[in-house]
Amino acid sequence: FFFILFVFGQNQMHKMHPKKIVKDGMEVAISQNLPLPVLNSKVTNEDIIRIEIGTSAHQRPFRREEGRIVAYNPDLDVISVTYILDPDTYPEASEVGIVGQFYSTDHGQTWNGPVILNNNTSEGPNYYISGSLYNPVGNSEVNQLFGVYQGTISPDDGQWDNYAFGSNRFSGDMLSNVLTNGENAEDGYWNIFGLTQINNEMRCMSMTPEGAWGAYSEAKLKLFHGEFGNNSFNWESYSTLEMNLNKDSENVMDWIGMWQGMDAGAEMAWSEDGEIGYVWMVGVSAEELSSYQPIVYKTQDGGGSWENISLDFTSSEMQSFLSLYLMQIWNGQYIPHISESAGTVNAQGNLELIISTGSASADVFNYPDSIGFRWAYPGDLFNLTVDDNGINNIIWIDELKAENVLNDTEGNYCGTDGWQHRLYATKSPDGNQVMFTWIDTRNTNNQYNTQPDLFGWAKYVSNNGSTNTMNEPICFTEGTLYETFYYFTSGSDLAYLNNDGGYTIPYVQSVSPGEFASNSSVSTDPVTVTYITGIEFDNLGEGLEENTIVSVNPSEQSVNTSEVFTSTIEIVDVENLGSFELELNFDPSLLQMNSLTLGDFLGSTGRTIFPLINNIDNTNGLLQYAVTTLGPNPPGANGDGILLNIEWTATSNISDDAVADLILQNAQVTEPNGTIIPVSMQNGQVNIQACYSRDFDCDCDVDIVDVTMAAY
Secondary structure (H helix, E strand, O other): OEEEOOOOOOOOOOOEOOOEOOOOOOOOOOOOOOOOOOOOOOOOOOOOOEEEEEEEOOOHHHHOOOOOOEEEEOOOOEEEEEEEEOOOOOOOOOOOOOEEEEEEOOOOOOOEEEEEEEOOOOOOOEEEEEEEEEOOOOOOOHHHOEEEEEEEEOOOOOOOOEEEEEEEEOOOOOOEEEEEEOOOOOOOOEEEEEEEEEOOEEEEEEEEEEEEOOEEEEEEEEEEEEEEEOOEEEEEEEEEEEOOEOEOOOOOEOEHHHEOOOOOOEEEEEOOOOOOEEEEEEEOEOOOOOOOEEEEEEEOOOOOOOEEEOOOOOOHHHHHHHOOOOOEOOOOOEOEEEEEEEEEEOOOOOEEEEEEEEEEOOOOOOOHHHOOOEEEEEEEEEEEEEEOOEEEEEEEEEEOOOEOEOOOOOOOEOOOEOEOOOOEEEEOOOOOEEEEEEEEEOOOOOOEOOOEEEEEEEEEEOOOOOEEEOOOOEEOOOOOOOOOOOOEEEEOOEOEEOOOOOEEOOEEEEOOHHHHHHOOOOOOOOEEEEEEOOOEEOOOOOOOOOOEEEEEEOOEEEEEOOOEEEEEEEEEEEEEEOEEEEEEEOOOOOEEEEEEEEOOOOOOOOOEEEEEEEEEEOOOOEEEEEEEEEOOOOOOEEEEEEEEEEEEEEOOOOOOOEEEEEEEEEEEEEOOOOOEOOEEEEOEEEEEEOOOOOOOOOOOOOOHHHHHHHHO
8 A cells, every 4th residue: 555645735624514415306496596697707718618519408417426427439539418308499309308418529519419318208207317328349430329328217106216228329210218117216316327338238337225215224236237239238237236334323324425515425437348347335334334435346357246345544554644634533543534436447457536535523433423524624635546455545636625515505506406526537548547527616715615616637657557647736717718617517437639649528517607597496497518628638648758767676686595685675867856655575485574774865865754654564475665755855865876775584495496576566756745756667586596405504515514514
């Protein structure tokens, strides 16, 4: 486990009192009397503009950030946007509840459609939705692409138990509707997660709860796939994961989605080949009582089997890191309270999460009644990397400046609907670069996120493990015509490579400033849907020169059995060294690490050393080490030097010569301010020579010493 430190600001330290979610379909229209919006009269950023796509029947398709409204297909370079069609705008929609998809072949400049994806309103209108694209194997024609829909029916009978699916070819001649009944009253309500194409099928997920609304007692994650054949999809549930959540005294499970101002706390993400996948749900685990944290499952066989991945926030290394951002509870621990999350799978098969994190006010085991509370609200954003062993890396991204808007917060939409920070995780087509976006209010005098702008941050991980990150987040929309008016945004899970060699995320905005001021109903008043241009990131891997080398020295050496010897970890051609962290793997049956000392190079300019991790595991053959330096001055070391000195003992238990590899992994090097220094790694090798017959002291020479030892 490794982490990177960045300079950070102090968050607001006050306590959040949670409020339960309110059931949909029960809002009362409130006459709005808001002042007319004033747009920015001093535009300084013309890269971000809005291009109108059309009109949605209402705001509901955009309310939940987990729904995938925007999709991108890299094979044909096509962007799609899906929403509920406004009957007064589209003659194809005879009533409210018809799902339509629009598509662009010129990166959002012009739009075609709608393509009807679902027109079955027999049980009620389509309501919450996800939309994506499917390209049949071997297809190269845009009009042969399929739009695909997954969603929720707003039921006429009050039972949200229908799973809705739909699809149609862009040519409009292959419409297919599927409506499946669940077992419980709320089974279909959360049918919006993870819709994406994997090979010749679509995959998605729904959460199926049990119990009364807002007070669920059980939850399962139901995984669906739609296999493509005969120009339609055969939708089936292929796996169900039971989420073992803690329950309060009233038998209500502790799930983050039960509180206003939080997201649904569930999602799914896949590798490009579909073999590696993750699903997670944010709640309080009954097995590891703590606070609201991701409960993660991973598959490495395309969903055939799933394994729980434990995330340990209580290790000494993690506690040392969290102490910089969180507040202690009564027993001295720093417990993260995670309220929002989004994620994607990178090229290395690891889960990259963006999480909104505050401080839990108490642990659930000793103070169960305080589990919904947290300090340090609105909290901070972190990038959490998860692999087979749990937390692989954590990076602080930014502090959030404004609190989530609740349903009764002044300045919300229609007097009834708030919004979160709308976190989105996106990756490049090759999966090496991950990009996170969110909305926040720049005006620190605002307690709530009522003047949202769009922000972003990115990280690149090369195939050899080298990492490059943005030094600080970017505010995309500051200085634009519509700055502070980015309420219900939605981003694609895949970016495209633009003409400048960077990556652009397809993005949309719903609800215009005028509609925000005048609309009175979230479920009946139409809203304008616009495409947002210019959500662009530099390609952080482009020109990534890995001249700095972290290596094992000597790269190869020969020793005898039982010999005590040394090696070093060295760095070559570095500028302004401020910190480093690394793992070193070795075969414990051949080598044992006796001791480890920090080299003189890191502190050679007089910087103050602050050790973080020093873990020697001779059972599993693993060294974990991390150290930083403090303050802006003096500057860091330049050139070449020794990072670590290591003493070893070679095994005595071999009859033939053996080779022990010393393998460096996850080396991270930064400047004093946290700027990543790209590095390459060079491993080492130890050749262990077995003893000759009668060479009892294993010095490769039979002499008087061996005779004496034999006669003793």
